[in-house]
Amino acid sequence: MKDLYTFDYSIQSALSTYEQVRTAYSRLFNELKLPYLVAEASSGDIGGDLSHEYHLPTPIGEDNVISCNSCDYVANEELATTRLDSLEETSSSTDSGDVLTANVWRGISKDRSTLINVWYPASFSDDRINTYAIKLVLPELDASLSNPTQYWSSFEPRRHVRLVNIIDYRLGSPFSNALKTDSTQETLLPSDSNIDLSTIATEYVISSKDGEPLNLLRIQDGDNCPRCSSGKLKVQKAVELGHTFHLGTRYSDPLEAHVQVPSNLIEDRAASNSTNEMTTVSMQMGCHGIGVSRIIGAVADHLADEKGLNWPRAIAPFEVVVVPGKGLENDGVIVSEYLANSQVSRPLDLLLDDRPESLPWKMRDADLVGYPIIVILGRGWSSDRLCEVQCRRLSSVSHILLEDLPMYINHLLAQL
Numbered sequence: 140m141k142d143l144y145t146f147d148y149s150i151q152s153a154l155s156t157y158e159q160v161r162t163a164y165s166r167l168f169n170e171l172k173l174p175y176l177v178a179e180a181s182s183g184d185i186g187g188d189l190s191h192e193y194h195l196p197t198p199i200g201e202d203n204v205i206s207c208n209s210c211d212y213v214a215n216e217e218l219a220t221t222r223l224d225s226l227e228e229t230s231s232s233t234d235s236g237d238v239l240t241a242n243v244w245r246g247i248s249k250d251r252s253t254l255i256n257v258w259y260p261a262s263f264s265d266d267r268i269n270t271y272a273i274k275l276v277l278p279e280l281d282a283s284l285s286n287p288t289q290y291w292s293s294f295e296p297r298r299h300v301r302l303v304n305i306i307d308y309r310l311g312s313p314f315s316n317a318l319k320t321d322s323t324q325e326t327l328l329p330s331d332s333n334i335d336l337s338t339i340a341t342e343y344v345i346s347s348k349d350g351e352p353l354n355l356l357r358i359q360d361g362d363n364c365p366r367c368s369s370g371k372l373k374v375q376k377a378v379e380l381g382h383t384f385h386l387g388t389r390y391s392d393p394l395e396a397h398v399q400v401p402s403n404l405i406e407d408r409a410a411s412n413s414t415n416e417m418t419t420v421s422m423q424m425g426c427h428g429i430g431v432s433r434i435i436g437a438v439a440d441h442l443a444d445e446k447g448l449n450w451p452r453a454i455a456p457f458e459v460v461v462v463p464g465k466g467l468e469n470d471g472v473i474v475s476e477y478l479a480n481s482q483v484s485r486p487l488d489l490l491l492d493d494r495p496e497s498l499p500w501k502m503r504d505a506d507l508v509g510y511p512i513i514v515i516l517g518r519g520w521s522s523d524r525l526c527e528v529q530c531r532r533l534s535s536v537s538h539i540l541l542e543d544l545p546m547y548i549n550h551l552l553a554q555l
Contacts, residue, residue, distance in 0.1 A: 140428045140429070140430055140431070141428060141429045141430075141431050142426070142427070142428045143160065143425075143426070143427040143428065144424070144425070144426050144427075145157075145160070145424065145425040145426075145427070146398075146422045146423070146424055146425075147422070147423040147424075147425075148398055148400045148404060148405070148420055148422070148423065149404065149405055149420070149423060150387070150423055152423070153385060153387070153423035153424075153425060154189075154385065156425060157189065157383065157385045157425055160383055160425070160427050161177075161191060161383055164193060164381055164383065164427075164429065165177070167429070168193060168380070168381075170451075170453045171434075171438065171451045171453050171454065172451055172452075172453075172554075172555060173195060173438065173441065173451065174195070174196060175193055175194060175195050175380065176193075176194045176195075176196065176204050176206060176213050176375075176377065177191055177192070177193055177194075177213060178191065178192045178193075178194055178204050178205075178206075178213045178214050178215045178218075179191060179213065179214040179215070179218050180192040180214070180215045180217065180218055180382070181215070181217040181218045181271075182384055182386075183217070185384055185386070185389075185426070186384075186386055186389035186390070187384050187385050187386040187387055187389050188385065188387065189384070189385035190382065190383065190384050190385070191382070191383050192204075192215055192379050192381070192382050193379070193380045193381035193382070193429075194215075194377035194378065194379055194380065195377060195378050195380055195437045195438070195441060196375045196376065196377045197376060197377060197378055197437060197440060197441050198376055199376070199378070199440060200375075200376035200377040200378040201376075201378070202215060202216070202376070202377050202378070202379055203215070203216040203374055203375070203376065203377070204216070204374075204375050204376075204377045205219035205358050205372050205373070205374055205375075206372070206373055206375065207364040207366065207367060207370035207371070207372055207373075208370055208371050208372075208373060209364060209367050209369050209370030209371070210364060210366050210367040210370050211366075212364055212365065212366040212367070212370070212372075216269075216271060216357070216358070217271045218271075219358055219372075220354070220358075220365045221354065221358050221362040221363055221364070221365055221372060222362075222363035222364060222365045223308065223352060223354055223363075224363070240261050241258050241259065241260060241261055241310055241314060242258070242259055242260070242261050242263065242264075242265070243256050243257065243258055243259075244256075244257040244259070244265055244268045245257070245287060245288050245291065245329070246270075246273065246280055246281070246282070246284070246287045247280075247281055247284065247287045247290050247291070248277070248279040248280060248281060249279055249280075249281045250279065251290055252299060252300055252301065253277070253279060253300075253301050253302075253303055254291060254300065254301070254302045254303070254328075254334075254339075255273070255277060255280060255302075255303050255305065256302065256303070256304045256305065256327060257273060257305045257307070257355055258304060258305070258306045258307060258310060258314070258318065259307040259309065259310070259355055259356060260307065260309050260310060263356060267356045267357050267359075268355060268356065268357070269354075269355055269356055269357040269358075270282040272353070272354060272355050272356075273305060273355060275347065276305055276344055276347065276353065277303060277305065277344075288329050291328065291329050291331075291332045291334070292329065292331045292332045292333055300334065300339045300340075301339060301340040301341070301342065302327060302328075302336075302339055302340070302341045302342070303342045303343075303344060304318060304327070304341070304342065304343045304344065305344045305353065305355065306318065306343065306344065306345050306353065307353055307354065307355040307356065308345075308352030308353050308354060312345075315343065315345050318343065319343055323336075324336040327341070358372055358374060359372075359374065360372065360373055360374055378433060378436075378437040379430070379433070380429065380430055380433055380434050380437060381427075381428060381429040381430065382427065382428055383425070383427045384425060384426045384427065385423075385425050386423075386424040386425055386426060387423055387424065388421040388422070388423065388424070389424070390424055391421040391422040391423070391424055392421050396421065396422045396424075397419050397420065397421055397422070398419070398420060398422055399417045399418065399419050399420075400417065400418060400420060401415075401416065401417060401418070402416040402417065402418040403416075405418055405420065434454070435454070438450070438451060438454065439509075442509075442532070443509075444531070446503075446506040446507070446531065447506045447507035447508065447509055448507065448508060448509025449509045449511075449531055449532050450509045450510070450511060451511070451555055452511050452552050452555040455488075455509070455510060455511050456490075456508065456510070457488050457489055457490040457510055458487055458488040458489060458510070458511055458512060458548075458552055459478065459487050459488070459489040459490070459510065459511070459512040459513075459514060459548060460489065460490045460491075460492055460505050460508075460510040460512070460513055460514070461474055461475045461478070461489060461490070461491045461492065461514045461516070462492045462498065462501045462502060462505055462513060462514065462515050462516070463491075463492075463493070463498075463516040464498040464515075464516055464517045464518075464520075464521075465497065465498060467516045467517075467520065467521070468493055470516055470520065471491055471492075471493060471516055472491065472493075474514065474516060474526065474541065474544070475489060475491040477541060477544070477545075478514075478544065478545055478548070481545035483545040483546050483549050484549045487545070487548065487549075490510070492504070492505065498515070498517060502515065506531065511530065511532065511551075511552065511555050512528065512529070512530055512548055512551055512552065513528070513529040513530075514526050514527070514528055514544070514548075515527040515528075515529065519538050523538075524540065524541060525538040525539065525540060526538070526539050526540075526541060526544055528544070528547060528548065528551070530551050530555075532555060533551060533554060533555070535551065
């Protein structure tokens with residue numbers, strides 16, 4: 140991991156630094172010419188109130204990234220939202236208020252004192268439950284458990300326990316009202332639970348702290364974009380390659396990490412006329428990181444084909460490899476020196492494969508290693524002084540005269 144830590148004296152300067160880091164990261168990923176996504180992200184346990192993740196979409200990714208097909212909305216699964224359909228569009232048999240027509244997902248808090256029922260329409264399965272959405276309502280949820288119900292039947296008598304029922308908006312108010320008024324122990328608790336429902340506090344949650352309806356199901360392809368009126372969301376597997384965090388005073392306040400600066404530099408004291416007056420402020424912190432080894436692995440997997448690796452120009456071991464056939468070793472040196480000394484654009488980063496192997500052997504090796512450009516001296520060179528130039532990533536094979544070779548190679552590299 141390539142880490143970067145930043146320290147500023149004000150929120151304004153810290154946010155400016157944050158944008159500078161984001162710009163630098165974007166330039167780096169742009170140079171790789173890969174379809175990366177910059178997602179709005181939750182700061183999680185690290186803290187802070189502003190965070191972005193840099194992802195490369197790939198089927199082997201461990202993260203889910205949600206993006207809109209119409210606007211620039213991109214967010215990770217923890218932060219992503221969707222524009223909810225109206226209750227009329229999502230009407231189901233649960234509108235009758237029959238609690239038996241809904242499904243329930245059960246969880247428990249980290250301190251094992253809060254039992255959690257999550258109610259959602261019976262037309263969906265448990266794997267659609269969004270634990271991130273539940274944690275926004277109940278942050279103490281222990282989402283790491285694969286079978287939390289085992290803890291529902293092992294409570295000691297007299298221990299203070301509460302039961303929280305969280306209700307998805309799709310079930311509507313008739314269901315919520317029925318659950319509050321007509322529920323029994325058999326409905327709210329597992330059959331093997333030793334808890335007496337009459338002895339515990341029972342709560343019902345039907346909206347967020349902001350009064351918004353609760354969508355407790357994971358976002359799916361085709362859900363409505365929360366930012367624009369016409370866009371549909373797409374869920375992609377992705378590998379996280381980098382992350383930026385604005386931490387603010389999350390750590391500097393507890394650690395008493397302070398700095399003295401002239402008062403006129405602080406935004407809310409800018410009107411101060413004294414240039415000598417000093418003010419003690421907490422440092423505004425940021426932490427940022429790029430996973431260098433992750434980039435190598437993700438790019439290798441993303442661009443590899445049946446022949447081998449296929450590196451972007453920016454991180455390739457060499458931009459160009461010259462592969463001469465048998466008996467053309469001296470010609471390979473001539474071509475390599477010509478390319479190395481050419482003044483087109485900038486010097487090429489090239490390799491001469493002068494091993495005493497057959498031409499097919501060396502060509503297979505060049506494909507396996509994944510050099511962006513392969514220059515082959517074979518029959519075309521022997522007969523017409525033509526270099527065969529291959530670029531797998533651009534599906535390009537051309538025969539070029541030596542004097543035109545530097546310009547042509549730079550034309551290809553500009554696209555890589």
